[in-house]
Amino acid sequence: MQELTVNDAVSSALAEEMRRDPRVLMFGEGVATTRPDLVAEFGSERVRNTPLAEAVIAGTPAGAAAMGLRPVIDLLYAPFLTLSMDAIINSAGKLRYLSGGQFAFPMVVLARTGAGWGVGAQHNHNLEAMFVHAPGLKVVMPSNAADFKGLLKSALRDDNPVMFFMDMTLGHTPGAVPAGEHVVPLGQAAVLRSGRDVTLVSYSKTVGHCLTAAQELAELGVDAEVIDLRTLKPLDEATLLRSVRKTGRLVVVHEAAAPCGVGAEIAALVSEQAFEALKSPVRRLTGPDAPAPSSWVLEQAGVPQPEAIVRTAAGLVLCDEVSA
Structure with a gap:
């Protein structure tokens, strides 16, 4: 290495x-x-x-x-x-x-x-x-x-x-x-953390936010699985569906705006092919449907942060446990 x-x-x-x-x-x-x-x-x-x-x-x-x-x-x-x-x-x-x-x-x-x-x-x-x-x-x-x-x-x-x-x-x-020849195939997502309660799916820098959120969720007793898409097209549908069928819950996180975004495609995919496994609605955390500001502080406010991911994922899992 x-x-x-x-x-x-x-x-x-x-x-x-x-x-x-x-x-x-x-x-x-x-x-x-x-x-x-x-x-x-x-x-x-x-x-x-x-x-x-x-x-x-x-x-x-x-x-x-x-x-x-x-x-x-x-x-x-x-x-x-x-x-x-x-x-x-x-x-x-x-x-x-x-x-x-x-x-x-x-x-x-x-x-x-x-x-x-x-x-x-x-x-x-x-x-x-x-x-x-x-x-x-x-x-x-x-x-x-x-x-x-x-x-x-x-x-x-x-x-x-x-x-x-x-x-x-x-x-x-x-x-x-890795030192030497290192090639990662296109179209293969990576499961960066295994979990049983909720699936967190992301790409680019918000993957790091999801990993931070997963650590904080663990302290709340919520076991989150984190998937890094890596390639958006072709999409690794098999890895996504396998994870959601295991956890029953999905939160998709990305910085791009929500309308017609990658999160919308993933939500549709899961709803069409793994609906029977879902224990709660699919949630999306995205950036705003607005031009990016020049202010660094305002920029960060538009990026889904770990706190929001924790709040959303914990809400799905803990609310389901209470209602059960």
Whole structure:
């Protein structure tokens, strides 16, 4: 094991995959400036800065992927994705299907998201559900350094376009990362804590909030199971359903707003396929349906905190026990 920050884990994955496969190249807003180590090792042909033109940045790799290259692009902040959605959704996401499988589109899009840096609404917006809704795309949103490295390596090897969202506040968070080759398959959730009373499901930085809440719930006599989705599409339905059928209760936690969010999809999935196991209604804890504020304090108020998770989960379990 080695101790790496999330940012270092991402850099390690990029370097290893560029060494492994000469078709991997990277470009985007400032990537050659912020990653001089990659430029020094692989040259300016494979690591390039681009103009601040998101539609061009996203359109170029769609063509490069169709020609057999494996591009990864960095669009910095997630809201900038709105300027590049035609290339990502209407071209990269659909052309493999439209070609009858004759073309592959191995394209990875990096974008930073999440509260904690006070960068304001035009730089902070959790858009992951928009891309989950788009056919042909895969969507990844890790919570720890080991998964950032392992999932990015899998994304770079995948023959489909992959949206790779990185929470800004996790970038400098250290964690244990296996030394040597470390690949985490896309589409597999992780059960980070086993429990019998309630299932807490999350992704990205709110996974840490769920783990903190689970410790506090244990002091109240509530045994919580914590699941890190890791990949939002494809979704690991089997792990989710297995957990809910065991605990009978579900709380879904994410920073993005509630309407048509990932939590809504999970609630529908469980209601359709595990309704008979539910002992109480599914609960969602999400961010507000509002633009993100620039104030750090107000940002934090919009993110589901451990206290709210404890209150919600304990309410489900303890109320059921009282009524029984």
